[in-house]
Amino acid sequence: MLSIKNLQAQIEDKQILKGLNLEVKPGEIHAIMGPNGAGKSTLASVLSGREEYEVTGGSVEFDGKDILELDPHERAGEGLFLAFQYPVEIPGVSTTNFMKAAVNEVRKYRGQEELTAVDFLKMMKEKMKTVDMPQDLINRSLNEGFSGGEKKRNEIFQMAMLEPKLCVLDETDSGLDIDALRIVANGVNQYKSKDNAFIVITHYQRLLDYIVPDFVHVLHDGKIVKSGTKELALELEEKGYDWIKEEVAQ
Amino acid sequence: MKEAEEKELLEEVTGSEYKYGFTSDIEEDRAPNGLNEDIIRFISAKKEEPEWLLEWRLKAYRHWLTLEEPEWANVTYPKVDFQALCYYAAPKKQKEVKSLDEIDPELLKTFEKLGIPLNEQKRLSGVPVAVDAVIDSVSVATTFKETLAEKGIIFCSMSEAIKDHPELVRQYLGKVVPVADNYYAALNSAVFSDGSFCYIPKGVRCPMELSTYFRINAANTGQFERTLIVADESSYVSYLEGCTAPQRDENQLHAAVVEILAMENAEVKYSTVQNWYPGDSEGKGGIYNFVTKRGICAGDNSKISWTQVETGSAVTWKYPSCILKGDNSVGEFYSVAVTNNHQQADTGTKMIHIGKNTKSRIVSKGISAGVSQNSYRGEVKVMKGATNAKNFSQCDSLLMGDKCGAHTFPYINVENSTGQVEHEATTSKIGEDQLFYCNQRGIDTERAVELIVNGFSKEVLNQLPMEFAVEAQKLLAISLEGSVG
Ligand SMILES: Nc1ncnc2c1ncn2[C@@H]1O[C@H](COP(=O)(O)OP(=O)(O)OP(=O)(O)O)[C@@H](O)[C@H]1O
Numbered sequence: 001m002l003s004i005k006n007l008q009a010q011i012e013d014k015q016i017l018k019g020l021n022l023e024v025k026p027g028e029i030h031a032i033m034g035p036n037g038a039g040k041s042t043l044a045s046v047l048s049g050r051e052e053y054e055v056t057g058g059s060v061e062f063d064g065k066d067i068l069e070l071d072p073h074e075r076a077g078e079g080l081f082l083a084f085q086y087p088v089e090i091p092g093v094s095t096t097n098f099m100k101a102a103v104n105e106v107r108k109y110r111g112q113e114e115l116t117a118v119d120f121l122k123m124m125k126e127k128m129k130t131v132d133m134p135q136d137l138i139n140r141s142l143n144e145g146f147s148g149g150e151k152k153r154n155e156i157f158q159m160a161m162l163e164p165k166l167c168v169l170d171e172t173d174s175g176l177d178i179d180a181l182r183i184v185a186n187g188v189n190q191y192k193s194k195d196n197a198f199i200v201i202t203h204y205q206r207l208l209d210y211i212v213p214d215f216v217h218v219l220h221d222g223k224i225v226k227s228g229t230k231e232l233a234l235e236l237e238e239k240g241y242d243w244i245k246e247e248v249a250q
Numbered sequence: 251m252k253e254a255e256e257k258e259l260l261e262e263v264t265g266s267e268y269k270y271g272f273t274s275d276i277e278e279d280r281a282p283n284g285l286n287e288d289i290i291r292f293i294s295a296k297k298e299e300p301e302w303l304l305e306w307r308l309k310a311y312r313h314w315l316t317l318e319e320p321e322w323a324n325v326t327y328p329k330v331d332f333q334a335l336c337y338y339a340a341p342k343k344q345k346e347v348k349s350l351d352e353i354d355p356e357l358l359k360t361f362e363k364l365g366i367p368l369n370e371q372k373r374l375s376g377v378p379v380a381v382d383a384v385i386d387s388v389s390v391a392t393t394f395k396e397t398l399a400e401k402g403i404i405f406c407s408m409s410e411a412i413k414d415h416p417e418l419v420r421q422y423l424g425k426v427v428p429v430a431d432n433y434y435a436a437l438n439s440a441v442f443s444d445g446s447f448c449y450i451p452k453g454v455r456c457p458m459e460l461s462t463y464f465r466i467n468a469a470n471t472g473q474f475e476r477t478l479i480v481a482d483e484s485s486y487v488s489y490l491e492g493c494t495a496p497q498r499d500e501n502q503l504h505a506a507v508v509e510i511l512a513m514e515n516a517e518v519k520y521s522t523v524q525n526w527y528p529g530d531s532e533g534k535g536g537i538y539n540f541v542t543k544r545g546i547c548a549g550d551n552s553k554i555s556w557t558q559v560e561t562g563s564a565v566t567w568k569y570p571s572c573i574l575k576g577d578n579s580v581g582e583f584y585s586v587a588v589t590n591n592h593q594q595a596d597t598g599t600k601m602i603h604i605g606k607n608t609k610s611r612i613v614s615k616g617i618s619a620g621v622s623q624n625s626y627r628g629e630v631k632v633m634k635g636a637t638n639a640k641n642f643s644q645c646d647s648l649l650m651g652d653k654c655g656a657h658t659f660p661y662i663n664v665e666n667s668t669g670q671v672e673h674e675a676t677t678s679k680i681g682e683d684q685l686f687y688c689n690q691r692g693i694d695t696e697r698a699v700e701l702i703v704n705g706f707s708k709e710v711l712n713q714l715p716m717e718f719a720v721e722a723q724k725l726l727a728i729s730l731e732g733s734v735g
């Protein structure tokens with residue numbers, strides 16, 4: 001589904017990704033861990049097409065297409081979803097209205113008919129249930145004045161609405177209380193299927209108890225330097241990153 | 251918003267530049283260019299006006315000659331050559347039009363293209379709206395007259411009102427905006443050719459929206475409409491005004507006057523969607539929109555509410571105001587002003603608190619893009635006798651790009667110590683982060699700008715009647731086309 005080969009990217013002349021490789025197949029969950037500043041969010045930004053990042057080498061294929069050629073909204077249409085580490089606020093635009101625009105734009109891109117108001121509301125009710133999204137939150141301006149946890153929940157709600165193939169979750173667990181973590185993970189698990197895939201960026205093994213990864217990768221200094229199964233996350237939790245950095249240095 | 255409407259909106263957004271920029275081939279009757287007492291006599295004679303009105307016009311003209319064109323607004327433009335303008339241009343008509351069938355088919359087509367139904371069967375979104383259509387200087391059709399007459403409501407062109415209801419016109423004309431008020435108001439008083447007149451009798455709630463559509467068609471004409479709305483005791487009316495003009499290389503002058511009187515317990519809502527031709531992207535052509543709009547809450551517990559969506563015109567100079575004379579009276583001003591390319595807008599309001607417990611509310615949203623300049627200018631004045639007067643003002647500016655300007659000029663003058671005046675102002679930029687967030691959800695940049703701008707303007711758009719709100723959203727989007735990315 002996703003094939004990243006030797007990806008290199010920079011921002012303002014600073015090289016951040018330095019030859020990153022990753023293969024993701026349908027039905028898989030990949031966890032990406034790594035120290036602060038390693039380039040995890042940069043990877044998410046480059047995949048989703050943020051203009052500020054310049055790709056200087058390598059390739060990214062998504063479902064056989066070179067997505068580096070596509071505009072950000074086209075990548076979303078192709079089925080790429082990013083749950084932001086820091087979701088933005090849009091005053092005066094309710095989550096409902098925002099999602100109505102987004103769902104219909106994405107459907108248009110996918111050659112599907114736009115939803116009628118009734119069908120849209122029905123779909124919204126259903127998806128709201130999967131992350132216990134309260135109605136009043138949906139009616140308020142997008143993310144404006146939302147608590148950190150509410151914003152993250154809203155990201156997963158939007159994911160469920162847009163029905164993407166590949167979901168990149170950037171530290172969706174940070175800022176969540178214990179109950180919210182369970183609710184959000186539960187939403188992810190309900191959406192998960194054999195046809196879609198997840199890249200879960202996190203600092204904490206705790207999330208991986210709920211969203212069980214098939215692979216765990218360590219991103220350090222712009223590269224994936226170690227890959228393993230979920231036991232690797234436990235090991236990192238216990239020992240930190242120093243031993244990996246040392247391994248790399250050798 | 252309804253599904254179909256939203257879809258239509260989307261299609262419109264991806265569409266043209268200024269879609270109202272066509273001219274119509276209508277035979278017209280016009281005065282020679284230039285301004286002098288003879289031209290004023292010519293206009294007055296054409297309209298078969300009574301002597302007192304001619305005298306009124308001449309008085310205004312003589313006063314105008316003593317005035318200087320105001321220069322305090324934050325706008326720059328080449329001086330208007332008043333002698334090069336034509337002050338009367340009317341679609342030629344052989345005789346009095348009795349029904350719509352007798353109207354020049356070209357004219358009907360013009361209004362059809364504008365999406366204004368002069369045909370009574372065709373109602374805007376199923377809601378009846380009575381329309382008075384003014385092309386160049388003359389009112390060409392007023393719909394739903396009979397329905398309104400049953401309630402005693404008078405809604406007609408100003409010319410007709412002068413003929414059929416001279417006592418009412420004489421009683422109220424120039425009472426809110428006196429002939430000597432300002433440069434453009436004096437000019438308008440001297441040469442106004444038509445406009446709409448509306449009278450709502452005591453205790454009557456007008457059952458439908460009243461609407462006037464103004465269109466400039468002829469070349470080199472100034473358009474000077476005069477609108478007068480009188481809401482008698484305990485009455486209510488909601489009034490809409492829309493404006494378009496063809497695309498022309500030269501600048502054209504529009505200097506209208508609107509007067510509103512609200513008697514005891516009466517309420518008037520006045521909404522404008524101003525979409526005069528703004529000029530091209532290089533700043534060539536476009537309308538000079540120099541308008542005086544003022545209402546007086548003459549009676550206790552009365553209310554006047556102005557809502558405006560200003561997207562057009564090359565230069566706008568406009569301050570719809572309220573004189574809050576009656577005790578407990580309320581004045582409101584809700585405004586969205588968009589400027590793009592080389593447009594300049596200096597707009598705002600005046601709230602003059604005279605009566606006790608009077609309240610005013612100002613919500614101004616300025617959106618600037620391109621190399622445009624957008625200024626809010628507002629005055630809140632609390633007079634000595636205005637015990638417990640309250641004002642709240644909110645002025646927000648949204649910038650797109652870094653070559654445009656947003657300015658706020660609030661003037662506050664409180665002469666009664668019990669007065670409470672609050673002013674809040676914000677300036678923000680459409681952020682790359684916001685646009686990217688929308689993009690990541692599948693929304694392209696153009697549509698994202700539209701969403702963000704409509705969100706920013708929501709408090710004002712919410713004040714508009716439904717049909718108008720949809721049109722206004724479209725206009726905002728069209729005006730900002732191509733301003734990002
Ligand atoms: N505009 C910029 N100019 C220069 N450097 C930048 C810019 N944006 C990000 N960086 C740098 O890129 C590096 C990678 O940042 P990134 O956000 O990808 O890290 P991360 O792995 O997501 O870290 P965290 O775990 O803290 O979220 C950091 O060193 C950061 O300072």
Ligand SMILES: [Mg+2]
Pocket residue numbers: 040041042085170
């Ligand atoms: Mg990060």
